[in-house]
Amino acid sequence: MLGYILKRVVSLLVTFIVVSLIIFSLMRVIPGGPFDEDKMPLSPAAKAKIMAQYGLDKPPAIQYLRYMASALRFDFGIPYQSPGETVVQLLGRAWPPSLILGGLGMLIGTPLGMLLGIMAALRRNRPIDYFASGLSTLGMTVPVYVISLMLMLVFGVWLKWLPTSGWGTPVNWILPVTAYAVTPLAIFARYTRSAVLDTLNKPFVTVLYAKGLPFRLILFKHILRNAAIPMITVFFPVLIGITTGSIFVEQMFRVPGLGSYFVTSIQKRDYPLEMALILLLTLMVGVAYIITDLAYYFLNPRTRVKGTE
Amino acid sequence: MNAVLSVRELKKYFISRSGPFWKPKIRTVKAVDGVSFDLGENETLGLVGESGCGKSTTGSLLVRLLDPTSGSILYRGTELAGMPENELAPIRKKMQMIFQDPYASLDPMMTLGAVVAEPWDIHGLYGTKERRVEAEKLLALVGLEGDYAKRYPHELSGGQRQRVAIARSLALDPEILIADEPTSALDVSVKAQIINLLRDIRDRRGLSMIFVSHDLGVVRHVSDRIVVMYLGRVMEEGLSKDIFARPRHPYTRALLDAIPLPDPSRIRERKRIRGEASLKDALADACPFLPRCPNKGAGCDSQRPPLAELGPGHRCACLYPDTKEAF
Amino acid sequence: MAASPTVRSPLYYAWKRFLGNKASLVAGVFILLLAFAALCAPLITPASYEAQSFLNDALAFPSPTHWFGVDNVGRDLYSRIIYGTRVSLGIGLVSALASLLIGVPLGAIAGYSGGVADWIVLRLVELFSVIPPLLLAILAASLLGGGILNIILISSAFGWVGVARLVRGQVMTVRTKEYVQASRGMGALPRHLIMRHLVPNSVSPIIVGFVLAIPQAMMLEASLSFLGVGINPPTPSWGQMIADGLYYLFFYWHLPLFPTLFLALTVMATSIFGDGLRDALDPTLKGK
Numbered sequence: 001m002l003g004y005i006l007k008r009v010v011s012l013l014v015t016f017i018v019v020s021l022i023i024f025s026l027m028r029v030i031p032g033g034p035f036d037e038d039k040m041p042l043s044p045a046a047k048a049k050i051m052a053q054y055g056l057d058k059p060p061a062i063q064y065l066r067y068m069a070s071a072l073r074f075d076f077g078i079p080y081q082s083p084g085e086t087v088v089q090l091l092g093r094a095w096p097p098s099l100i101l102g103g104l105g106m107l108i109g110t111p112l113g114m115l116l117g118i119m120a121a122l123r124r125n126r127p128i129d130y131f132a133s134g135l136s137t138l139g140m141t142v143p144v145y146v147i148s149l150m151l152m153l154v155f156g157v158w159l160k161w162l163p164t165s166g167w168g169t170p171v172n173w174i175l176p177v178t179a180y181a182v183t184p185l186a187i188f189a190r191y192t193r194s195a196v197l198d199t200l201n202k203p204f205v206t207v208l209y210a211k212g213l214p215f216r217l218i219l220f221k222h223i224l225r226n227a228a229i230p231m232i233t234v235f236f237p238v239l240i241g242i243t244t245g246s247i248f249v250e251q252m253f254r255v256p257g258l259g260s261y262f263v264t265s266i267q268k269r270d271y272p273l274e275m276a277l278i279l280l281l282t283l284m285v286g287v288a289y290i291i292t293d294l295a296y297y298f299l300n301p302r303t304r305v306k307g308t309e
Numbered sequence: 310m311n312a313v314l315s316v317r318e319l320k321k322y323f324i325s326r327s328g329p330f331w332k333p334k335i336r337t338v339k340a341v342d343g344v345s346f347d348l349g350e351n352e353t354l355g356l357v358g359e360s361g362c363g364k365s366t367t368g369s370l371l372v373r374l375l376d377p378t379s380g381s382i383l384y385r386g387t388e389l390a391g392m393p394e395n396e397l398a399p400i401r402k403k404m405q406m407i408f409q410d411p412y413a414s415l416d417p418m419m420t421l422g423a424v425v426a427e428p429w430d431i432h433g434l435y436g437t438k439e440r441r442v443e444a445e446k447l448l449a450l451v452g453l454e455g456d457y458a459k460r461y462p463h464e465l466s467g468g469q470r471q472r473v474a475i476a477r478s479l480a481l482d483p484e485i486l487i488a489d490e491p492t493s494a495l496d497v498s499v500k501a502q503i504i505n506l507l508r509d510i511r512d513r514r515g516l517s518m519i520f521v522s523h524d525l526g527v528v529r530h531v532s533d534r535i536v537v538m539y540l541g542r543v544m545e546e547g548l549s550k551d552i553f554a555r556p557r558h559p560y561t562r563a564l565l566d567a568i569p570l571p572d573p574s575r576i577r578e579r580k581r582i583r584g585e586a587s588l589k590d591a592l593a594d595a596c597p598f599l600p601r602c603p604n605k606g607a608g609c610d611s612q613r614p615p616l617a618e619l620g621p622g623h624r625c626a627c628l629y630p631d632t633k634e635a636f
Numbered sequence: 637m638a639a640s641p642t643v644r645s646p647l648y649y650a651w652k653r654f655l656g657n658k659a660s661l662v663a664g665v666f667i668l669l670l671a672f673a674a675l676c677a678p679l680i681t682p683a684s685y686e687a688q689s690f691l692n693d694a695l696a697f698p699s700p701t702h703w704f705g706v707d708n709v710g711r712d713l714y715s716r717i718i719y720g721t722r723v724s725l726g727i728g729l730v731s732a733l734a735s736l737l738i739g740v741p742l743g744a745i746a747g748y749s750g751g752v753a754d755w756i757v758l759r760l761v762e763l764f765s766v767i768p769p770l771l772l773a774i775l776a777a778s779l780l781g782g783g784i785l786n787i788i789l790i791s792s793a794f795g796w797v798g799v800a801r802l803v804r805g806q807v808m809t810v811r812t813k814e815y816v817q818a819s820r821g822m823g824a825l826p827r828h829l830i831m832r833h834l835v836p837n838s839v840s841p842i843i844v845g846f847v848l849a850i851p852q853a854m855m856l857e858a859s860l861s862f863l864g865v866g867i868n869p870p871t872p873s874w875g876q877m878i879a880d881g882l883y884y885l886f887f888y889w890h891l892p893l894f895p896t897l898f899l900a901l902t903v904m905a906t907s908i909f910g911d912g913l914r915d916a917l918d919p920t921l922k923g924k
Contacts, residue, residue: 015766023775141907142900143855145862149878149885149896157889164885244770248862252882262771263863266778278771286766372821401823413814418836427832431824474818481822 008293012286019282023275024064076276081268087276091258097167098250098257102242104173105180110238113185114231117192118224121200132189139186144241145248148179152252165254176253183241191234195227202226236292240285312383313485313517314348314371314404319380319390321366340366342541343380345616348485353511353518355532355549357525357564359586363541364521365409368489371519372406373397402432405478409490411470415462421448421473422458428480447476451506468499475506479514486511486518492527504530525568529553534622537561540586540597543616547623557619557630559604596627604629650840653916660912663905670902674721681715695888705890708880717894720872724854724902727784731791731853732846738792739799740842746800747807748826748834757804761797769794773856777865787866791853798852799845806841810834840917847913851906858899874899 070076076087113136120132139147155175156164163172199205200223208218246259254260258277265273321341326333341363348354356364369375371382373389382389384400392400405428408414415424425444429435435443441458448457451472462470471491478486488507492500508531511518522528528535528549535552537545537560545558556562563582584601595610596602602609606629616624654660673680682701691710698705704713746757773790780786810816816833824832858875860866867873874895881892 011762012766015763018763019767137908138904141851141904143858143903145859145878146896146900149882149892152885153889153893157886240768244768247770247774248859251863263774266774267864274775278775281771282767285768289766374817374821398823401821406818406821408814408818410814414818416815416833416837419832427819428822430832431819431822431828477818 004297005290005294008290012290015286016279016282020068020275020279021064023278076272079265079273080270081264081273087272090261090273091276091280094256094258094261096257097255098246098259101173101176101249101255101257102180102246104177106184106238106242108177109181109184110188112181113188114192116185116189118196120189120193121196124197129193132193136186136189136193139182140190143248144179144183144245145252147182148175148249148252151175151179165252167255172253176249176255179249179253180242180245183245184238187234187238187241188231191231192227195231196223199223199226232292232295236288239288243281243285312347313350313352313385314519315381315383316347316367316371317345317381317383319344319367319370319382320378321363321370321375322378339541341370341377344538344541344543346536346543346546348517348519350517351515352534353520353532355528355535356519356521356538357523357528357535358538359523359564361540361586362538364523364538365489367538368406368487368519368521371487372401372404374406398432402428402481403483404485404487405481405483407471407474407478407486407488407491410494411467411474412462412494414474415470417462419462420458421453421460421462421465424462424473425458425477425480428477432481434481443480447479448473450479450510451476466499467495468502471495471499471503472506475503475510479510484517486516487521488518489521490523491520493522493524500527507531525564537564542597542613543626544598545623545625545627546616547620547625551620551623555633557623557625557632558598558627559602559629559631560598562631598627604631650916654912657912657915659908660916663908663912666901666905667909670721670905671725673718674725677718677722681712681718683712683715684719695884695891697888697890704894705888707877707891708884708888713891713894716872716877717874717898720874720877720895720898721902723784723867723871723873724857724899727788727791727857728850728854728906731788731795731857732849734788734792735795735799735849735853736842736846739796739845740803742796743800743803744807744830744834744838747804748811748830754804757800761801764794764797770856770859773860774863774865777860782860782866782868784867784871787857787860788853790860791856794856795849795853798849799842802841802845803838806838807834810837813837840914844910844914844917847906847910851903851910854899854906855903858903 074088076091079085079087079090082090116132116135120129123129152164152175155162162174164175165172205218205223208222209215246257247262248259249255250257250259251263261273262277264270265277319341320339320343323338323340325336325338327336344363344367346354356367358364366375370377371389373392377390380390384403387400389397389400415421419427422441422444425447426435426440429440429443445458448454453469453472453476462473465473474491486507491507492503495503504527507518507520510516518531520528520531532549535545535547535549536543537552537558539560545552545556545561552561553565556565559582582601582603586601594612596605596614599605599609604627608628614626614628616626618624619630678684688710694706694710695708696702696706702712702714704717707713707716742757742760746754773794776790776793777786780790810833813833816829819829819833857866857873858878861873861875862879864876864879867876869876877895878892878899881888881895884891
């Protein structure tokens with residue numbers, strides 16, 4: 001079993017290294033940097049000095065190794081667009097908004113989605129079921145910035161109930177959090193519904209019912225536990241959805257979080273920031289992948305106990 | 310005897326590796342562990358035993374669907390084991406296999422005509438028009454007359470599909486048919502039809518056949534000789550009537566005793582054997598039946614009992630064979 | 637023994653199942669209408685997508701002369717939306733096709749050969765799944781510059797994964813089926829097995845993979861254009877129009893509204909259609 005974890009971690013490390021190599025080479029190979037003549041006219045001497053300062057004058061392989069070495073020490077250099085601080089400091093600033101909004105979105109969307117899914121499963125083919133299915137399809141297929149836009153239009157422009165941008169007070173949070181919450185709500189609603197339906201149809205539930213157990217007890221003690229297992233595997237796509245969604249939500253609602261910095265770092269060719277962001281995101285997603293893998297492995301007694309051979 | 314097929318010491322070991330690569334757990338499954346028998350002209354050999362005894366694997370080995378670990382398969386003197394794929398083609402035409410599951414052995418996307426004609430497609434025989442005509446002839450031969458050629462497998466019943474499989478196996482005009490549990494997936498009433506069909510075709514074309522089955526009641530009606538297998542080894546071999554009249558090996562006797570009789574008033578003394586067949590019991594230097602054998606005695610755990618000739622053409626791998634008549 | 641009246645191939649039953657799925661039917665009709673609109677764009681629009689002919693009416697709200705209104709530089713919004721249909725559907729289709737061309741052979745080889753080939757393809761698939769594709773796509777798009785060709789390239793580079801996964805799964809299943817073993821027993825060579833058995837029995841996942849890759853590619857294009865690294869102006873792209881229109885959200889909300897509506901409906905329709913197709917062709921594929 002330990003071997004299994006080890007295999008996964010090694011796999012993640014390999015992925016990590018491959019990704020860093022790809023991105024590093026992409027950025028170095030494609031022409032166009034922040035110090036091009038048209039963006040920032042400098043005299044050759046000044047340019048050489050700046051290149052040396054950022055280590056851009058050494059051969060690419062050396063640059064890569066130096067970078068990875070310092071990355072391990074959490075030193076990601078200095079962002080081009082904000083030379084007064086280190087990348088780490090900038091990220092430290094950018095982190096909270098994304099975490100708060102995304103986290104709240106997940107915290108609200110997940111239980112709501114699960115509730116919706118359970119109710120839809122229990123009252124199959126009744127209005128609530130169609131509503132839930134429709135909502136989840138909507139939430140899964142419509143892009144998050146479209147949802148954000150509709151929210152902004154309806155609540156910000158037409159009804160004028162809520163502000164549509166800014167980051168200051170919790171009131172500003174309502175719309176972005178709602179936009180974030182749609183994805184987990186939709187995904188969990190669908191999966192909960194099908195998981196509960198599957199379990200409901202299993203013969204052991206009929207047995208419990210015949211034994212005379214009250215339905216509520218069956219629901220909580222047996223059905224939900226069985227249905228919980230496949231839902232762990234859904235956690236991962238939800239996380240990815242929120243991560244990528246942050247790019248758009250933050251752009252639309254003008255939130256200074258990781259997502260919007262990602263976009264600006266690319267547009268401005270801010271290599272240090274870009275690299276750091278992508279590496280951290282990959283790491284985060286990779287770890288989530290391993291955790292869900294392990295969680296599923298542990299929670300499912302069928303994979304744990306090997307049985308007679 | 311004029312042997313069409315000669316199998317000597319055929320072995321198939323399946324090796325699996327699991328666990329981390331620095332501490333691998335290697336498991337060897339000895340599915341077929343030294344099987345020898347002969348198949349004569351126009352003879353039908355019944356290969357019987359319980360599930361997991363290696364009889365189906367043996368069948369697959371004969372047609373080279375699996376490659377033997379060791380041993381020899383002689384077709385009219387030509388060694389098949391170890392022959393490279395490209396040389397096998399002409400010999401493949403002589404030996405054809407009929408599979409157990411009629412629901413899985415036909416490609417659902419192909420019409421029945423195409424299914425029957427596939428062997429010709431593979432070997433590049435006949436033109437398109439001829440194929441159609443010949444396919445219809447073969448289908449008629451197995452009792453599917455009319456425009457069955459245009460139909461799809463899912464429109465037929467299990468028995469009918471098995472007929473198509475039989476027709477397909479005859480396409481290349483083989484000498485030997487290897488039927489792997491052809492009736493196991495069919496209803497009782499259909500079993501008889503298929504068995505009769507096989508017997509009919511065999512007699513008309515003068516084919517040799519190896520009939521693999523766990524159903525002794527069925528095997529009895531088809532086979533001239535019987536080979537009884539247990540955990541990958543041959544336990545007893547002999548003429549069909551001899552085996553059924555006087556089974557010598559305790560395992561064979563137990564198998565026969567277990568055949569249900571339709572008359573409940575006939576009571577017979579039944580030797581019950583305990584336990585289950587498990588490959589872990591098949592030690593290299595002992596009789597594989599030892600843990601469950603009622604006849605066990607000295608010497609059974611120190612050597613593999615050799616196949617001893619107990620009567621004309623009747624051999625048994627047991628140190629303490631039964632002597633009583635069967636009921 | 638009476639002969640059966642009509643011969644029904646497995647595809648017939650699939651068609652029947654599909655017709656029973658009302659949502660997919662509606663989605664299919666919608667897509668057909670869109671495709672029609674895209675093809676006949678010049679015939680049904682009053683102006684071209686880049687003609688800034690209505691500067692006097694810039695930012696006008698929808699009216700009988702301008703069904704969707706006018707944008708900020710005097711272009712008829714309705715025309716832009718209709719031409720945008722061409723861009724979205726076109727890119728979606730071409731990318732999906734390219735994804736097929738890459739994904740089907742890779743998936744088939746991986747499923748059929750197993751071993752090293754399978755391992756390599758699986759690693760590739762895993763790589764593309766762990767990293768959020770959108771992030772890499774944004775990076776790639778910004779580095780390569782925008783433009784239709786680059787977008788198609790990037791879309792296919794991420795689209796093949798889904799197709800390959802489906803095809804690989806199906807090929808692995810079919811490979812162990814008894815009818816394939818039977819053919820082998822008759823002496824069939826791998827080429828015969830692949831052409832006569834594996835490919836015809838893999839048609840469902842190939843079709844499904846193709847149809848589901850279309851909304852994926854459309855979404856990617858729209859997202860990239862929204863961020864400004866996708867289709868270059870003046871070629872109209874709904875994503876780009878949304879981004880531009882966002883500035884005018886408060887007073888001229890018709891600018892972002894219509895592209896948003898069309899994008900949402902089109903992606904939904906293609907997704908539902910794809911799901912319906914998948915359910916009709918092979919209900920066991922659900923959830924993969």
